[in-house]
Amino acid sequence: MKPLPELTAFLEGLPEPHILFDSQYRIIAANAAYRRQHSPDRSVIGRTCHEVSHHFAVPCDQAGESCPLAQSRISGQRERVLHLHHTAQGEEYVNIELTPLGGADGEQAFYVEKMEPLRVAKGAPDAQTLIGRSEGFQHMLSLVARVAPSRATVLLLGESGTGKELVAKAVHEASPRAGKPLVAVDCSSLPENLFESELFGHDRGAFTGAATAKAGLVEAASGGTLFLDEVGDIPLPMQVKLLRLLETGTYRRVGSTELRHADIRVVSATHRELPQMVSDGRFREDLYYRLSTFPILLPPLRERQGDIALLAPALLQRVTAPRRIVLSQGALRLLEAQAFPGNVRELRNLLERTALLCDGEQIEADHVAQAIATGQPNPRTSPGPVLRHAQQAQPATAIAARTGPANLKAMERDALRERLRTHTGSRAELAAELGISERSLYRKIRSLETARER
Incomplete structure (x- = not known):
């Protein structure tokens, strides 16, 4: 059975790399974006997807990788995975989205695979990106790739020195907000009496020394991402106001009655055991659950x-x-x-x-x-x-x-x-x-x- 020519023509016009292959992993059609990315000097038609993308002689699940085709056969639906592909630019992490297409008998006959490079990480040395190939690193990266396009709050957990700020940057740059600011707040370095003013800003005359009005870091992050580093160090009085910001998307400058709207995505990080702090009464339980919509554990080196x-x-x-x-x-x-x-x-x-x-x-x-x-x-x-x-x-x-x-x-x-x-x-x-x-x-x-x- 051959695919409809209209389908292959549709794939050809898509900007992201796409391939169409059969149940034996043989590529039937590949659009121009895929050919440029993976095999600019040689035809891919008739070759297997795992040979072209991975340089594997066997399917991914037989070579230690997750195979979206194998997963789709079990689930009967679309599957998403993160893979490390060989490209014309070297090895790159790629988000894979595989969609099964049924034949006349209702069985899966063809598969369309869409590939989106995750440019914030590499599997080879690079001075500007997250780097790694280990299982723990790839699992962490797969969670970054899955949550980044959403609006969900992210809580990065792990020991000091594991690169939480770099991962926060990766979440931001892989999101629709990548063109807007990423504003980092070091919660451990802000004195309690200045925390609210730094975060929300203040009006003129709000306190001694406030000669002019000042916008806060929340306002500076408008349209982008606010990264709260060492969130476990936020003073308890401020936790209530941060919770209100997360739940309603609104805040007030110090000394002002005007309610302002914050268009931000919050990513936070800590090396502390927040559940234990909740038990000890040092961290609000409601704020903990609001921050940890999508927790990601960073593996130690x-x-x-x-x-x-x-x-x-x-x-x-x-x-x-x-x-x-x-x-x-x-x-x-x-x-x-x-x-x-x-x-x-x-x-x-x-x-x-x-x-x-x-x-x-x-x-x-x-x-x-x-x-x-x-x-x-x-x-x-x-x-x-x-x-x-x-x-x-x-x-x-x-x-x-x-x-x-x-x-x-x-x-x-x-x-x-x-x-x-x-x-x-x-x-x-x-x-x-x-x-x-x-x-x-x-x-x-x-x-x-x-x-x-x-």
């Missing part, structure tokens, strides 16, 4: 397997430009062996410090080791099991010669065994000394026990 190899070159480019400097494989392996409790922010700071300690054009493992040691305020505090062993058991040059993944793991296990043998305090104190979370420490101890049983 230690759970983003393989992403340091992508992040490190891009971060190094940002902190050393216009200087051109690269990481050796030994330096990269040593970076990948660190716990990074400060997450991406800590990685960025370490790379900047490392670059300053390197006079050449390539960073070696001993430069990284020196930078980590330099960053320790107390020489008795271990920067992590691997580095502690590197500093005390062998010189930095030996690290460079022995930074294979297996050796690094062995170094870390040896150092942890020694630390457990000599430590007399609590496990929480030990985790703090090692620069890792208690959960990570317990995982490492279980790993030691498993290795001993073997």
